[in-house]
Amino acid sequence: MSHKRLSRIAAKRRPRALVFAALGDGTRLALVAKLCGGEPHSISQLTEGSKLTRQAITKHLRVLERAGFVRCVHAGRESRYEFDPEPIEGIKEYLDFVSAQWDQALARLKSFVEE
Amino acid sequence: MSNVIEKRIELKAPVSRVWRALTDYREFGEWFRVKLDGPFVPGQVSHGQITYPGYEHVKWEAVVQKLEPERLFSFTWHPYAVDPKMDYSKETPTLVEFRLEKIASGTLLLLTESGFDKIPSDRRLEAFRMNDGGWTQQMKNIEKHVAQTP
Numbered sequence: 001m002s003h004k005r006l007s008r009i010a011a012k013r014r015p016r017a018l019v020f021a022a023l024g025d026g027t028r029l030a031l032v033a034k035l036c037g038g039e040p041h042s043i044s045q046l047t048e049g050s051k052l053t054r055q056a057i058t059k060h061l062r063v064l065e066r067a068g069f070v071r072c073v074h075a076g077r078e079s080r081y082e083f084d085p086e087p088i089e090g091i092k093e094y095l096d097f098v099s100a101q102w103d104q105a106l107a108r109l110k111s112f113v114e115e
Numbered sequence: 116m117s118n119v120i121e122k123r124i125e126l127k128a129p130v131s132r133v134w135r136a137l138t139d140y141r142e143f144g145e146w147f148r149v150k151l152d153g154p155f156v157p158g159q160v161s162h163g164q165i166t167y168p169g170y171e172h173v174k175w176e177a178v179v180q181k182l183e184p185e186r187l188f189s190f191t192w193h194p195y196a197v198d199p200k201m202d203y204s205k206e207t208p209t210l211v212e213f214r215l216e217k218i219a220s221g222t223l224l225l226l227t228e229s230g231f232d233k234i235p236s237d238r239r240l241e242a243f244r245m246n247d248g249g250w251t252q253q254m255k256n257i258e259k260h261v262a263q264t265p
Contacts, residue, residue: 098194099120106124112146113128113136
């Protein structure tokens with residue numbers, strides 16, 4: 001593992017915790033499901049068919065925005081939200097990294113006990 | 116979708132040998148590349164210093180959970196908490212479990228690391244997928260990487 005790569009991954013750790021937490025909620029998952037088609041949606045569109053208020057939806061959108069899942073784009077007077085797949089790549093990278101470290105450690109254990 | 120890393124490895128050594136390599140703090144340190152201050156005691160924090168070349172500045176800290184002789188060794192930690200300026204203590208730690216099983220050729224070691232925060236459950240993901248046909252390749256990628264075959 002290169003030092004640079006490790007530092008870069010370490011630096012990303014905190015946002016990553018946010019990413020996991022952002023996905024651990026049914027309402028937010030439903031919002032991501034609506035947005036991941038690629039079309040930006042207004043808050044009204046996202047509130048449609050939901051039992052939640054605009055305020056509640058806005059709150060959930062903020063959590064997703066902080067985790068980097070959605071971006072707010074302004075179209076005239078209206079705010080629209082669009083999906084950003086980048087954090088999902090981040091999780092994959094992190095789990096791949098931890099997984100690769102275990103492969104190396106277990107290979108060392110194997111030669112240690114089999115020698 | 117699961118948030119578990121799982122590894123299976125067959126070791127050509129008796130279970131008692133593998134158990135010692137895992138739970139004797141000096142032997143653990145040899146292959147894991149950490150210099151531990153003292154033996155593993157369930158419920159207690161294990162301290163040490165990483166000896167992996169280039170990472171000697173990194174501290175090792177884990178809380179030993181279970182020591183069930185020749186069967187299960189587990190601890191919680193913050194995986195690869197390598198930045199000395201960062202406070203990892205507020206993050207939820209992950210659980211690392213080593214399970215041993217006797218097999219004809221020696222020992223089967225099953226390693227799992229779980230608890231990478233709140234990943235949506237299988238059921239949620241399933242609902243998610245059915246709700247939206249346009250779900251992206253990225254989600255499939257993450258699923259492939261974190262999903263475990265039962």
